[in-house]
Amino acid sequence: MSTRERLARGGIYAGAFLGPFGGGVTVAMLPELGATFGVSAGTAAVSVTAYLLPFAAIMLVSGTLGERWGRRRTVVCAYLVYIVASLACVVASALPLFLAARALQGAANAFTTPLLLVALAGTVAPQRLGRALGWYGSLQSAAQTSAPLLGGLAAELDWRWAFVAVAAVAAGLAAVGIPNAATPPTARPALRTAWRPTVLRIGLVAAIGWGCLSGLNFLVALRLEEEFTLTSGARGLVLTGLGVAGLLTARLLGGGVDRIGARRGILIGTGLGVLVVLGVGLAPTVWMVGVIWMLGGVATQLVLVGVNALVLRPDDPESADPNPTGSMSVVQAVRFGGSALSPVAITPIYHADPLAGFLLPAALLAVVVPAALPRSRPGSLRG
Numbered sequence: 001m002s003t004r005e006r007l008a009r010g011g012i013y014a015g016a017f018l019g020p021f022g023g024g025v026t027v028a029m030l031p032e033l034g035a036t037f038g039v040s041a042g043t044a045a046v047s048v049t050a051y052l053l054p055f056a057a058i059m060l061v062s063g064t065l066g067e068r069w070g071r072r073r074t075v076v077c078a079y080l081v082y083i084v085a086s087l088a089c090v091v092a093s094a095l096p097l098f099l100a101a102r103a104l105q106g107a108a109n110a111f112t113t114p115l116l117l118v119a120l121a122g123t124v125a126p127q128r129l130g131r132a133l134g135w136y137g138s139l140q141s142a143a144q145t146s147a148p149l150l151g152g153l154a155a156e157l158d159w160r161w162a163f164v165a166v167a168a169v170a171a172g173l174a175a176v177g178i179p180n181a182a183t184p185p186t187a188r189p190a191l192r193t194a195w196r197p198t199v200l201r202i203g204l205v206a207a208i209g210w211g212c213l214s215g216l217n218f219l220v221a222l223r224l225e226e227e228f229t230l231t232s233g234a235r236g237l238v239l240t241g242l243g244v245a246g247l248l249t250a251r252l253l254g255g256g257v258d259r260i261g262a263r264r265g266i267l268i269g270t271g272l273g274v275l276v277v278l279g280v281g282l283a284p285t286v287w288m289v290g291v292i293w294m295l296g297g298v299a300t301q302l303v304l305v306g307v308n309a310l311v312l313r314p315d316d317p318e319s320a321d322p323n324p325t326g327s328m329s330v331v332q333a334v335r336f337g338g339s340a341l342s343p344v345a346i347t348p349i350y351h352a353d354p355l356a357g358f359l360l361p362a363a364l365l366a367v368v369v370p371a372a373l374p375r376s377r378p379g380s381l382r383g
Helices: 003-024 027-037 046-069 071-091 095-110 113-121 126-157 160-176 197-211 214-228 232-260 262-282 286-312 324-352 354-372
Strands: none
Touching: 003 046, 003 071, 003 095, 003 113, 003 126, 003 160, 027 046, 027 095, 027 126, 046 071, 046 095, 046 113, 046 324, 071 095, 071 113, 071 160, 113 126, 113 286, 113 324, 126 160, 126 232, 126 286, 197 214, 197 262, 197 286, 197 324, 197 354, 214 232, 214 262, 214 286, 214 324, 214 354, 232 262, 232 286, 262 286, 262 354, 286 324, 324 354
């Protein structure tokens, strides 16, 4: 591998960090955003939704379109759009303009996430894919964990500096590009090739696995506040444990998925996830909630690495996915859709009965994931 190829592979991992970081960077600067645009912090929170909605929606088709246009060209153009959108956030003079720029950021990110994963799969041997995906997932976890912290620190000076920084990073990534993607695809895959029943089933597994594990951070925060009266800082410290655990165990868990297989890794992660969700709902002390929630980072990594490997690593070349980028794009879109629905669906149940708020996601993990998980070999994605 040449120096440029190594640099481009490093760019894939940096791109894994940039996407989630850009999505969560406004979480800790909502009061400052509100003060700038003359609205409440609650209204400024729409900036998170403005990023995530187009991000998830466009990913339903972005992978297939990226294959048509060429992976490298698509990723570089997406980074250039991300730069423009980030600088538009810096100069926005009113909240609607800022929200439009955030939506453009999310749309650009939708064209990088699935293509980066497929490009990563092309740089490693199949038997080491799980480890590489573990590193990729760990950087996404690190971004989710650090985005509120670094965004808040930037807001101490001026929140605009956070967007200047992500624009600079995107510029560097655009210059680097991605490896093994210079040759355009030989065929123009149809959108329907990514909307097969097996792919949608894997997407459902990802949606439940993500939405009912790490996507429950809002529910854990509610319990910490209402039952243990923790301050916002203390709640944030407990919630950070999941991301830290995922980061520290990523390589080990990825290697484990390489050895035991994607499907088995998903099932083990789901089983552990059921225990985690029940544990954080029943634990009688704060320290127990914190320790159990850290185990949620392990469970989440097993599920996500397994899901990504299930799409990207064919066992049989004869049954290889005809549109892996499109399939990955659909799976990731459904995954983030599940995360978006989680607070809407579970919060009312929690307020009616706090224990039921944790029992429902635990039941979904225990029942839906094993039922939806394809029984076929990992590469058999044609059906």
